[in-house]
Amino acid sequence: MTQRDERIDSDVRRVEGKAFVLLKWGVFAVLVVRWFVLGQTLAETWDFFAVWVVASLFEYFMYALRGVPMSYPVPLNPRDQLVFLATVPVVTGLLPVLILHLRGALTGWGHALGIFGRTYIAMLALFALYRAINAWWERRSLE
Amino acid sequence: MGTVRNRVRLSRAEKQMTQEDLADMVGVTRQTIGLIEKERYNPTIALCLGLCRSLGKTLDELFWMEENDDAER
Known part of the structure; x- marks a missing residue:
């Protein structure tokens, strides 16, 4: 049996959101270092790149599907x-x-x-x- | 728990305001006002109070809880 609590649910979502931002930009930073510092090619980093692209496109289209204006919050x-x-x-x-x-x-x-x-x-x-x-x-x- | 119902659309029409006018007054987007009026989004208490102030209504005039059949049993 589960018991939902709106305050805890809201905090869990907030933490998950921050963790996602951390992961997304962390993977991006890893890619930048591998490409521009270590001189690796896209073919050598395709696994990280694919994860980053899929996560970013998912975020982009979920915003669109949830009615978020493109330039929000401006x-x-x-x-x-x-x-x-x-x-x-x-x-x-x-x-x-x-x-x-x-x-x-x-x-x-x-x-x-x-x-x-x-x-x-x-x-x-x-x-x-x-x-x-x-x-x-x-x-x-x-x- | 029950469903939160509201009279935002009616109160806005009484004041002859557009969704855009009300959205600007309370600091949200027109789409959010639309979702609240359709009862597809439950606003926070702060936004509820902002809507009450802008529409000249009390909280219980604008929002109320309708019990679900499951909750009544």
Whole structure:
């Protein structure tokens, strides 16, 4: 037989939430050290990377499914939303190009443009999916 | 335990406020007001009191507990 206590349940959830944040950023820190300090490749660290990607995507889509606004806790007016949507994919696309450039792994402008384009489109697709799921949640929960 | 019911939508309509107006007054999102009105989210006591103040109602006018059949047995 179990006996639930709302105060303890709430504290358990809070502790689990903090533990998740610690694990997520801990794994990220491990990946950064392995890539940039120890010089390991993505193929050598795929297990850690897969855990980190799956956990991050799970968190991202669960937020969307629970109706959390994308920019929460910062409220954005329509103009700010456009700036956010235009800026974040560009920065996300530039980041891998910059990292590859610093590691001397870029073979030319075509390679850079390819990496930028794929990352940019992937980010836009993730944003579009988030908005679509959010809109679906709102129709299902609030109407 | 029973189910928490509320009269937030009715009281908001009486005051001719939109969900957005009420959300801004109590410091939450419009979606949260929508969920409370649909009784799909139980607000904390602090948010309940904020809603009471914004809508000019007492706590028991705005929120009450409806006993489940299981709890009554």
